[in-house]
Amino acid sequence: MANVTPSGIDANGTRPLAGVRVVEFAGLAPVPFTGMMLADFGADVVRIDKVSDFSTDVLGRGKRSVSVNLKSEAGRNVVWKLLERADVVLDPYRPGVLERLGFGPDVILKKFPRSIVARLTGFGQNGDFAGGAMFAVVGVLMALVDRARTGKGQIIDVAMTDGAAYLSTFIVKMRKAGVWNQPRGENMLDGGAFFYGTYKTSDGKFMAVGAIEPQFYAELMRILELDTSSLPNQMDMSKWDEMRALLATTFAKRTRDEWTALFAGTDACVTPVLELEEAAEATHNRQRALFGATGEPRAAPLLSAGPLPLATKPEPSVGEHTMDVLTRDCGFTVKDAEALVAGGAVHIPGGKDHKARL
Numbered sequence: 001m002a003n004v005t006p007s008g009i010d011a012n013g014t015r016p017l018a019g020v021r022v023v024e025f026a027g028l029a030p031v032p033f034t035g036m037m038l039a040d041f042g043a044d045v046v047r048i049d050k051v052s053d054f055s056t057d058v059l060g061r062g063k064r065s066v067s068v069n070l071k072s073e074a075g076r077n078v079v080w081k082l083l084e085r086a087d088v089v090l091d092p093y094r095p096g097v098l099e100r101l102g103f104g105p106d107v108i109l110k111k112f113p114r115s116i117v118a119r120l121t122g123f124g125q126n127g128d129f130a131g132g133a134m135f136a137v138v139g140v141l142m143a144l145v146d147r148a149r150t151g152k153g154q155i156i157d158v159a160m161t162d163g164a165a166y167l168s169t170f171i172v173k174m175r176k177a178g179v180w181n182q183p184r185g186e187n188m189l190d191g192g193a194f195f196y197g198t199y200k201t202s203d204g205k206f207m208a209v210g211a212i213e214p215q216f217y218a219e220l221m222r223i224l225e226l227d228t229s230s231l232p233n234q235m236d237m238s239k240w241d242e243m244r245a246l247l248a249t250t251f252a253k254r255t256r257d258e259w260t261a262l263f264a265g266t267d268a269c270v271t272p273v274l275e276l277e278e279a280a281e282a283t284h285n286r287q288r289a290l291f292g293a294t295g296e297p298r299a300a301p302l303l304s305a306g307p308l309p310l311a312t313k314p315e316p317s318v319g320e321h322t323m324d325v326l327t328r329d330c331g332f333t334v335k336d337a338e339a340l341v342a343g344g345a346v347h348i349p350g351g352k353d354h355k356a357r358l
Contacts, residue, residue, distance in 0.1 A: 015042025016303065020144065023048065023082050024063070027092020030120045030160075032059035033133035035090055038140065039063055040299035046082060046325055049318040053349040060315040061296070066326070067319025067347035070101055074345035081330035083108055083115065088140050091119040105155045116143040118156040132163035182237075188212070194244035195220065195234065198273060205256035206273035207263075209247070219268040224250050319349045 020043040024035040032047075039045040039062030049055060049067045066082075069075040083089060089108060091098045098104055098119075105117040118136045139156035147153055174180035179188075186192040195217055198206045211220040214234070221228050224247070231246075232239035251259065256272050263270040274282055280291035292298055326337040326346065340346045 016305075017042040020044070020087050021085055022046070022088045022090065023079075023086040024090040025092055025098070026050065026055070026057060027120075029059065030133045030136065031090050031092035032057045034118070034120065034136040034140075035059070035063060036061050037133065037137050037299070038088070043088070046321075046329065047316070048079060048082070051344075051347040052318050055318045058315065063316055064321035064325060065316040065318055066322045067349065069345050069347065072343075072345045074340055074343060076102055078326065078330060078340065078346060079103065080111075081332075082325070084112060085329065086112075087114070087116060087144065089115060089117045090136070091117060095119075095121060109153055109155070113152055114147060115153040116140060116147065116156065117153070118143075118158060120158045121160070132158060132160050135163040135166075186237075192237070192240060194240050194247055197244070199248055199251035201254060201256040201259060202252055203255040203257075205275075207251055207256060207259050208271050208273050210269040212269075216267055216269045219266055220270060223262055223266060223268055223270075226250065317349060319347050322346050322348050 017038060020038070022035060022038050022043045022045040024031060024045055024047045026032075026047050026049045035045045035047065036059045045063040047057070047060065047063045047065045048070075049065050051067055051069045055065070066078070068078050070079065083103070089103075089105075091105070099107075105119065108115050108117055118140050120133070120136050136156065136158045139158055143154055143156060171180055180190075181187075182192060184190060188196060191197055193212075195209055195211045198208050200206055209220065211217040217234050218228065221231075226246070228234075232243060254262075259270070260272045279285060280295050285291060288302075290297060322341070323334075323337055326332045326340065327334060332340070337346075341348055
């Protein structure tokens with residue numbers, strides 16, 4: 001793949017999801033991340049916040065916020081006007097909550113058949129408890145493609161347990177093949193193998209080792225100055241604990257940075273475990289422009305048309321765009337919007353002058 005730099009969006013200056021309208025009911029991390037990811041790729045995301053001056057959502061990048069009193073009829077009317085123009089609705093609540101608010105997916109689809117409603121929970125809509133953001137994004141994109149073919153929207157039931165089970169397909173198949181059949185922590189890829197794990201260095205930091213293939217393992221042992229001819233076979237599981245102790249003693253002789261320098265440019269599959277504050281300055285991450293000027297990770301994956309620069313606007317405060325959403329998105333006149341504010345159907349935090357927000 002050609003080198004990439006954080007410039008440009010695509011040949012036409014637009015993001016791939018430009019024109020897709022998303023309504024996000026404010027909630028906890030999975031739904032905010034889903035909304036942020038859709039916004040990163042160009043969707044117009046409006047977050048419906050409760051009547052409050054504060055928000056715990058730190059994943060509001062690229063979104064707008066409207067603060068609505070969902071208990072008032074006029075407030076619910078505002079939501080219906082937003083849903084009328086929405087392509088996608090993101091539901092963060094426990095099963096049944098959206099229905100009690102009067103915006104159940106069946107009702108939405110009956111009024112607006114092209115709507116796509118993504119519901120994110122821990123265990124699904126018919127589980128014992130009340131998803132995964134990435135699976136929600138995939139579901140939304142598939143539903144958008146399907147709608148282009150059929151003209152119909154649908155409900156997406158995203159459960160974290162479903163996603164976790166799907167991601168475990170590799171492990172399940174390995175077990176069926178007889179490869180992953182030891183107790184937890186004793187298999188090759190779950191901490192059992194001494195050549196696939198982490199080791200503490202003399203300065204209290206760590207190196208990560210993943211030298212499975214013979215050529216990588218040979219390089220690992222060469223740099224560690226360990227003679228394989230006098231040591232047990234790499235795949236002798238009965239000796240793995242003994243070999244783990246040997247590598248632990250060896251790695252403890254140098255600092256992390258010293259080991260990093262020794263393994264740099266080799267095929268030993270050994271890398272330093274970085275502190276969080278070091279990640280943005282790591283060579284690989286800098287080469288891929290992985291972190292922006294603010295230190296936040298950029299959107300992923302990279303598209304050949306060009307990387308997507310992070311939104312330059314700060315995280316929206318609750319209700320920051322209330323007047324903008326009412327007039328531009330819902331079609332209310334300024335006078336009608338002011339009446340909604342005065343009547344308590346919607347909220348502008350801190351009593352700030354709404355004219356500054358138009």
